[in-house]
Amino acid sequence: MDIELICLLSMLAVFLLANLLLKLPVSISMILGAIVGALVGGQGIPVRHLFEGTFTYVDTILIISTAMLFMTVIQESGALEALNALIVTKFHKVPALMLVLLMLVIMFPGMITGSSTAAVLSAGALVAPVLLLIGIPKEKAGAIIAIGAIMGMAAPPINIPAMLIGGGVDMPYIGFDGPLFLLTIPCAVFAVLFLGLRYCRNLDIEKLKEGLDLEVGKKYGFRLYIPIIVLFVLLVVSKAFPKFPQLGTCLIFLISAVVGLFTGKRFNFWKKSLDAMETTIPVLAKLMGVGMFIQVLTLVGARGWIVVSCLGLGMVFVYIATFTIMPGFGAISSYGAASVIGVPFLLVIIQNTVCNDIIVAAVLAFTCCLGDLMPPTALAGNYAAQIVGLKYNKVLKCCIIPFVVCIAVAVLVIFNTNALAFLTA
Amino acid sequence: MRKIPKNYITASILCVFVIAAVIYLGIVFRSAKEAEPIYPGPGVTSVRMLSDWYPELKGTSGDTEVYILDSGVKGASMLVLGGTHPNEPSGFISAVMLIEYCRPTAGTLYVIPRANNSAFTCTDPQEAAPMKFYIDTDNGTRWFRFGSRATNPIDQWPDSEVYVHASSGQKLSGSETRNLNRAYPGNEGGTFTEKVAYGITSLIIAEKIAITVDLHEASPEYTTVNAIVAHEDALDLAALTLWDVEEDFQITLEKSPINLHGLTHRELGDFTDTMALLMETANASQGRLHGRIDSDLVVTGKDKFYARAAKYGAVTVPYDDSGISISERCARHIACITQFAEQYQFVGDGSAISLGDMPSYKQILKNGIGHYLSSPK
Numbered sequence: 168m169d170i171e172l173i174c175l176l177s178m179l180a181v182f183l184l185a186n187l188l189l190k191l192p193v194s195i196s197m198i199l200g201a202i203v204g205a206l207v208g209g210q211g212i213p214v215r216h217l218f219e220g221t222f223t224y225v226d227t228i229l230i231i232s233t234a235m236l237f238m239t240v241i242q243e244s245g246a247l248e249a250l251n252a253l254i255v256t257k258f259h260k261v262p263a264l265m266l267v268l269l270m271l272v273i274m275f276p277g278m279i280t281g282s283s284t285a286a287v288l289s290a291g292a293l294v295a296p297v298l299l300l301i302g303i304p305k306e307k308a309g310a311i312i313a314i315g316a317i318m319g320m321a322a323p324p325i326n327i328p329a330m331l332i333g334g335g336v337d338m339p340y341i342g343f344d345g346p347l348f349l350l351t352i353p354c355a356v357f358a359v360l361f362l363g364l365r366y367c368r369n370l371d372i373e374k375l376k377e378g379l380d381l382e383v384g385k386k387y388g389f390r391l392y393i394p395i396i397v398l399f400v401l402l403v404v405s406k407a408f409p410k411f412p413q414l415g416t417c418l419i420f421l422i423s424a425v426v427g428l429f430t431g432k433r434f435n436f437w438k439k440s441l442d443a444m445e446t447t448i449p450v451l452a453k454l455m456g457v458g459m460f461i462q463v464l465t466l467v468g469a470r471g472w473i474v475v476s477c478l479g480l481g482m483v484f485v486y487i488a489t490f491t492i493m494p495g496f497g498a499i500s501s502y503g504a505a506s507v508i509g510v511p512f513l514l515v516i517i518q519n520t521v522c523n524d525i526i527v528a529a530v531l532a533f534t535c536c537l538g539d540l541m542p543p544t545a546l547a548g549n550y551a552a553q554i555v556g557l558k559y560n561k562v563l564k565c566c567i568i569p570f571v572v573c574i575a576v577a578v579l580v581i582f583n584t585n586a587l588a589f590l591t592a
Numbered sequence: 593m594r595k596i597p598k599n600y601i602t603a604s605i606l607c608v609f610v611i612a613a614v615i616y617l618g619i620v621f622r623s624a625k626e627a628e629p630i631y632p633g634p635g636v637t638s639v640r641m642l643s644d645w646y647p648e649l650k651g652t653s654g655d656t657e658v659y660i661l662d663s664g665v666k667g668a669s670m671l672v673l674g675g676t677h678p679n680e681p682s683g684f685i686s687a688v689m690l691i692e693y694c695r696p697t698a699g700t701l702y703v704i705p706r707a708n709n710s711a712f713t714c715t716d717p718q719e720a721a722p723m724k725f726y727i728d729t730d731n732g733t734r735w736f737r738f739g740s741r742a743t744n745p746i747d748q749w750p751d752s753e754v755y756v757h758a759s760s761g762q763k764l765s766g767s768e769t770r771n772l773n774r775a776y777p778g779n780e781g782g783t784f785t786e787k788v789a790y791g792i793t794s795l796i797i798a799e800k801i802a803i804t805v806d807l808h809e810a811s812p813e814y815t816t817v818n819a820i821v822a823h824e825d826a827l828d829l830a831a832l833t834l835w836d837v838e839e840d841f842q843i844t845l846e847k848s849p850i851n852l853h854g855l856t857h858r859e860l861g862d863f864t865d866t867m868a869l870l871m872e873t874a875n876a877s878q879g880r881l882h883g884r885i886d887s888d889l890v891v892t893g894k895d896k897f898y899a900r901a902a903k904y905g906a907v908t909v910p911y912d913d914s915g916i917s918i919s920e921r922c923a924r925h926i927a928c929i930t931q932f933a934e935q936y937q938f939v940g941d942g943s944a945i946s947l948g949d950m951p952s953y954k955q956i957l958k959n960g961i962g963h964y965l966s967s968p969k
Contacts, residue, residue: 333765413752465885468882471897503718
């Protein structure tokens, strides 16, 4: 047995033991797994590597932290309540259209930033109360947000896993829009209607109004929505006009949050921010644990063992792994899946089959994005669950059927790339 | 949402631990700023800084040494870029070898061993790379810095989600924002990395560099490996070189894609009069398939997983248990650079550049690249 496999098994065993039996947090369990893996691999306790691994997620952690501040502001200022009231009163007569529009709202920040986390924490937080208000159960509302955020992350114009895979084979990020729309829009529409439509076929607007705060909107008027508008305008402008100063997603969230302090109800920003950050620290710690884990996987050679073992099982297995191991690797990192597995898989597929390489890359990127549903990291699932006030495994259970449909669509596309080649024009 | 219970004793212990770790790691990471010594050989006539051509780089980590080997005989000029990606060590070591060994007999050779100097001061998260690697010379072992593909985030951060190439508008993953070989021809008012690229482009224009060779490595599964990539203006030169070196080793010639922007072989050819070429060798420490990574893997290029992957048909170069050593990779680079210089007189403006008595591919393979490096002093 390869020593690399022994390291991998040790890491997984220690992680599971610590998490499931000792009930330690996922983050601590991953750190323990990483340390044991390094010891078994003869690397001692590699403090430098453990620390360096965490840096993979510094940008993500900052985005999550600033997005949490933005969420707090729009919740406490009354903007969220006012927006809920507006959407429900305008669209309650056409629930299917309302759900699809809400899904597009959830997807939008992900489409612009390429991050499911940004989508969940911005638009997801806005839409969640509406979904709950119209009677969709918490776990299904969470699932809609999680799937919507992932579809947004995968949809054009920005799909970072596609860029990472393309970058690994010198493929410019050109021609991806068509294939990515084909993969994401049908899946998103299916997911929201499958999960939500049955609960809002006969909405009683008078009953709904009892649960809505109609006064806050009247009192503050349009200015309540200014922070949300600032957020979306800055996100779009910074992406659509490269010459515009690049503020970065973190600063955009912060600017929007500061604006929101002056546009609605007054509240104790310091206290509410501390509360918000305290609730998000376990997820941030989980990301750091994952960073250490993957760094040690690489250090001891277990990463190479995983990839080469997949390649060694032949083309059929490469396809099977594309739709199982690749999204599964998202449990560690969906971007990591794109870089570590996506690139060699793309090379193997395009070298061994007659196919359209752009569409194959788009499918691989799409399946990588689905990894943001995979526990323990499950970035999209985790935050969607937090937003609806549930543990994330309940939300993830509701994601299973939409997930399977997404995989089925991806399978259909990857085996018909030549027929779909016109989409890359 | 669940709140974390407070425990002051645990928090205090953790704080002490974190402070100790920060101090220790601060020392470790700051040590990466120390550059390995390079010993200029008899051919080096002067050493200047890149900021001499673009003063805004002065005092920054982007400023880097430019070694000039002037033969004293009028002729053409050639620039060799090593260390564009400091995680591709054969390019860097080949550049150091030129500085320490080469004695041109016609024209002038410019060598920038650490093209992205900043990227030598860090390593890439999740790649678990060593900070140093070691090569045996005739009289002792020398250490060299193993760095990152990208500029140190200390010098340029944060990355945008999407990198937009300044002159073409091409969009790439945000992770390419700090990649020097996606930043050409550079941008005077741009990012740190774009300014370094601008400095190199300025040097090429000011010194009328006839040939620019950018030395790289790629993972053995990559499609463009063991290859010369040439701008269309440099295709004849590359073809003549290929003709000559193919007796010793297999190498392919690829034309620079016109829709892939920011790379030396595209932008330097388009924006300057230089003949722009890029070379790739196969580096097992760089790909996604390698096993345990350390200095030995970097130098010997031996990796059991790549050997397995080769049997599965998953790599694009011949690869077996003997690996592809840094001596072999440097030998490829040096053999081609020597021939680029020699063949220029047939495709250029009639002027010549000659690197003098350079070892052949076979000699470097036999003696090892360390034989052509200075011994540690």
